[in-house]
Amino acid sequence: MEFSNEKPIYLQIVEFAMNRIILSEWKNEQKIPSVRDLAVSLEVNANTVMRAYDHLQQQEIIFNKRGLGFFVHQDARTTILKAKKIQFLEEELPLMFRTLDLLDISIDEVNTYYNNQQKS
């Protein structure tokens, strides 16, 4: 996996995990990869993965069974989706509109882009 330099790696791993859950690759109530395994497959230090899991645990997206590993919370998927949707609609979108304005790009131009992307 490739990491951007702009954000902390552990937060990018948090994102990665959330995406796995949203896409149901990691299913509710089921075990997720161990800290070590994920560290190996992502080629990062185990501490960094641990920190990401900590983060997810605090947001009650995953939980720990001692000696067994980490598991996805029962309603994690919907929780994440709700939170992300709010954050997207209320923060990212308005910010995008402001950028659109500043750069003098019309919403039509964006739609065109969108349609082109759908085809490919």
Add this chain to the structure above:
Amino acid sequence: MEFSNEKPIYLQIVEFAMNRIILSEWKNEQKIPSVRDLAVSLEVNANTVMRAYDHLQQQEIIFNKRGLGFFVHQDARTTILKAKKIQFLEEELPLMFRTLDLLDISIDEVNTYYNNQQKS
């Protein structure tokens, strides 16, 4: 001026300066505030402003006349707009579409949001 904690102050000053230029408050070929003046008015250390100006100078947005101060490059405004547009269309937009997909939000929903915002 208020600074977010998420990005380094000097980068926020870079943004600030670019916006001044885009909005033609700082005009092409004209002098911009001296390092120390801007530092005072933004309530930051002069070194921090210096660092921002350094950055802008490397991107050929401003240049220095020795002993006189910094000046906006002749075609700074278009340079910035072009660069920002490319960055937006090629990086932010695709990323937004991916988020749209992931969160299962339709482009129509976005359009609705956009229209509402225009009215207000």
Add this chain to the structure above:
Amino acid sequence: MEFSNEKPIYLQIVEFAMNRIILSEWKNEQKIPSVRDLAVSLEVNANTVMRAYDHLQQQEIIFNKRGLGFFVHQDARTTILKAKKIQFLEEELPLMFRTLDLLDISIDEVNTYYNNQQKS
């Protein structure tokens, strides 16, 4: 290490680092001294070393692994040599020829100097 007063210290450190790489004392892909360590051994402020490393990073001679330190780029040595060679042949050398001309020194005189120096 001693620093000349004619050039900024941080640029002299850039030179110093490039020479270490050219001479393969700092090897490709390997870690170079930490900012603080080098600062101590060169008896300069850490910020000054940081600035030099910044410079080298922008020229893609070194890169940073977060939390670990700075490393020499895989092809740094050849990159530096190529750049220096170009700069020497296209800038310094023509300038030297002009000086030769102006001072009415023949190329033979230079060759003699060179040979004497080789013997000693």
Add this chain to the structure above:
Amino acid sequence: MEFSNEKPIYLQIVEFAMNRIILSEWKNEQKIPSVRDLAVSLEVNANTVMRAYDHLQQQEIIFNKRGLGFFVHQDARTTILKAKKIQFLEEELPLMFRTLDLLDISIDEVNTYYNNQQKS
């Protein structure tokens, strides 16, 4: 006239003046352009030219007749040539040889360059 950013403008004007004298465009014992005139033709501040003339005066290359302007010293040309020659042979040349070494460029390569340049 174009000025490099690496050296102070006033020193570049000193160089400029010395070259005029070496090339006998400004002749021994004769008047050189007034501070103001030179400032206008070089598009610099008069103070900067003044500083350069000061410098030349201290090295006894030019001298001032009050109310009349600056004049080239009687033996300025030979003085300059001697000084420059020493500086070139004892400082620049050895430094160039060291660069040649470091970049692994042979003296033959330089000679080739020199011959090519002569033809053109």
Add this chain to the structure above:
DNA sequence: GTGGTCTAGACCACT
């Protein structure tokens, strides 16, 4: 332990 940012303050060269 690693870099990265920021401050306060100093000193200097240049225009």
Add this chain to the structure above:
DNA sequence: GTGGTCTAGACCACC
């Protein structure tokens, strides 16, 4: 008055 460099020291995030 303008930038440019440097120091000393602090605090923080990250690995």
